Amino acid sequence: MADVASVIAETVRRERGPILGGLLRLSGSIDAAEEAFQEAALSALEAWRDGAPENPGAWLMTAAKNRAKDARRHHAIARAKAPLLAEDDVDEGENIDTVTDDYLRLIFTCCHPALAVDNQIALTLKVVCGFSTEEIARTFMCSEATVSQRILRAKQGIEGVKAAYAIPERRELDARVLAVLGVVYAMFNEGHIGRTGPLMRLNLQAEALRLGRLLCDLLPREPEAFGLFALMAFNAARASTRVDSDGNAILLSAQNRSQWDKELLREGLMARERARTLGGRGTYVLQAEIAAVHATAPTWESTDWAAIVTFYDALDTVAPSPIVKMNRAIAISMHRGPKAGLDALKEVARDLEGYHLFYATRADLLERAGKDPERDLEKALELATNDAERRLLRDRLARIGTRH
Numbered sequence: 001m002a003d004v005a006s007v008i009a010e011t012v013r014r015e016r017g018p019i020l021g022g023l024l025r026l027s028g029s030i031d032a033a034e035e036a037f038q039e040a041a042l043s044a045l046e047a048w049r050d051g052a053p054e055n056p057g058a059w060l061m062t063a064a065k066n067r068a069k070d071a072r073r074h075h076a077i078a079r080a081k082a083p084l085l086a087e088d089d090v091d092e093g094e095n096i097d098t099v100t101d102d103y104l105r106l107i108f109t110c111c112h113p114a115l116a117v118d119n120q121i122a123l124t125l126k127v128v129c130g131f132s133t134e135e136i137a138r139t140f141m142c143s144e145a146t147v148s149q150r151i152l153r154a155k156q157g158i159e160g161v162k163a164a165y166a167i168p169e170r171r172e173l174d175a176r177v178l179a180v181l182g183v184v185y186a187m188f189n190e191g192h193i194g195r196t197g198p199l200m201r202l203n204l205q206a207e208a209l210r211l212g213r214l215l216c217d218l219l220p221r222e223p224e225a226f227g228l229f230a231l232m233a234f235n236a237a238r239a240s241t242r243v244d245s246d247g248n249a250i251l252l253s254a255q256n257r258s259q260w261d262k263e264l265l266r267e268g269l270m271a272r273e274r275a276r277t278l279g280g281r282g283t284y285v286l287q288a289e290i291a292a293v294h295a296t297a298p299t300w301e302s303t304d305w306a307a308i309v310t311f312y313d314a315l316d317t318v319a320p321s322p323i324v325k326m327n328r329a330i331a332i333s334m335h336r337g338p339k340a341g342l343d344a345l346k347e348v349a350r351d352l353e354g355y356h357l358f359y360a361t362r363a364d365l366l367e368r369a370g371k372d373p374e375r376d377l378e379k380a381l382e383l384a385t386n387d388a389e390r391r392l393l394r395d396r397l398a399r400i401g402t403r404h
Contacts, residue, residue: 141323
């Protein structure tokens with residue numbers, strides 16, 4: 001039974017978005033779609049007792065659709081919270097002119113402009129992507145209580161303005177783009193460095209890249225869409241070199257650049273060039289520019305740190321945040337030396353006091369400056385949750401201890 005439960009959990013996590021996207025067309029309500037999906041997952045516990053079906057995802061989709069159809073017929077689930085689509089108006093095979101991919105359509109639907117952008121993203125990550133409150137809190141660098149309040153406010157906001165979860169028309173897309181890009185970026189980041197377990201969740205990275213390509217096709221004149229895709233492509237290209245055969249993390253400075261995915265790098269450079277042509281200087285375009293400098297440097301030593309500092313200066317103007325300032329301090333340390341980096345890092349010490357990478361960063365700069373990094377490494381280890389990152393920090397502590 002334990003094995004069946006793990007198969008169900010994996011299937012639910014992998015298929016949640018596509019199935020919910022299909023259910024939305026049947027029910028016309030996110031709440032109804034989510035209810036049907038949850039009921040189907042619970043029914044699998046009993047139905048799969050003697051073994052999982054050959055195609056668990058298809059089984060779950062069929063079961064969820066049947067429950068959604070039952071709910072629609074009885075008007076028992078969706079009527080209380082959202083207008084129901086009339087049964088005669090629903091065509092499971094219809095082609096939506098604006099967004100044809102079920103998963104992307106669902107993200108656009110949840111990112112309702114009646115809500116604040118952060119609340120749109122939090123709600124969508126919870127409902128559509130199935131992120132835990134803890135994972136969403138990590139995305140926003142805030143407490144779980146704050147995230148819970150954002151999700152609650154988002155649901156209340158939708159109900160307060162009596163806004164149906166309706167698939168937006170093309171003229172309505174622009175008001176939702178910023179939040180949709182934020183959702184896709186959060187998906188990719190969770191796949192890039194998972195909260196727990198292995199360093200990466202490659203299937204989540206792949207899905208974010210797929211959605212990024214669709215967004216570029218859907219929004220051919222939106223530079224931020226191309227900037228986001230370029231940023232994800234540059235980072236995903238390094239996936240095979242970020243861990244060794246035992247799953248231990250390998251720092252960028254030690255990665256084998258000849259093994260980076262050349263096709264993804266090419267796609268990233270093309271998207272970056274398209275963003276430039278469109279005059280993009282937004283958050284994702286600037287981050288893509290930074291990633292491109294790393295992606296095109298033949299070696300770690302030949303990295304153009306002056307260019308990276310310049311891009312971080314621009315990013316800190318467009319979208320200032322403690323994380324941007326921390327990364328800018330790293331670039332400054334590589335360009336002007338560890339002391340300059342430590343001075344720049346002081347600005348965010350209070351803002352990032354609960355962030356493990358702040359302490360890991362400061363430890364690195366302290367060590368390069370000839371000072372003892374042990375206390376910061378211990379604090380980083382205390383806060384880190386990813387297994388691969390924790391092993392890397394333990395190795396650094398052991399090396400420091402041996403040297404001392």
